[in-house]
Amino acid sequence: MARPAHWRPRFIGEYRRGIPALLGVNAGGQWLALSHSLRGACATLGLVQLQQSTDAFERKLLPPADLAEAAPLARQIHQALLSMVAHLARDPGLN
Numbered sequence: 113m114a115r116p117a118h119w120r121p122r123f124i125g126e127y128r129r130g131i132p133a134l135l136g137v138n139a140g141g142q143w144l145a146l147s148h149s150l151r152g153a154c155a156t157l158g159l160v161q162l163q164q165s166t167d168a169f170e171r172k173l174l175p176p177a178d179l180a181e182a183a184p185l186a187r188q189i190h191q192a193l194l195s196m197v198a199h200l201a202r203d204p205g206l207n
Contacts, residue, residue: 119156130193147170
């Protein structure tokens with residue numbers, strides 16, 4: 113799959129801090145919206161593992177959601193995203 117030429121700096125810029133809101137309270141269903149946006153970006157860019165993680169997280173958030181069960185997954189996604197961004201930032205061979 114061909115990725116747009118600008119994908120790397122845009123993805124890194126958007127997610128360089130991860131998604132800090134995933135570390136807080138799921139205010140007003142915010143986690144689902146944030147996860148959905150990330151999942152779309154990952155699908156577009158072919159970041160399959162992170163896409164699959166966000167998909168599983170979204171399923172946990174559907175009613176009847178158990179937020180206590182979803183919270184560890186939220187933290188894992190945040191950490192995985194930080195790792196992915198760091199990897200993309202230091203490996204210029206990826207495109």
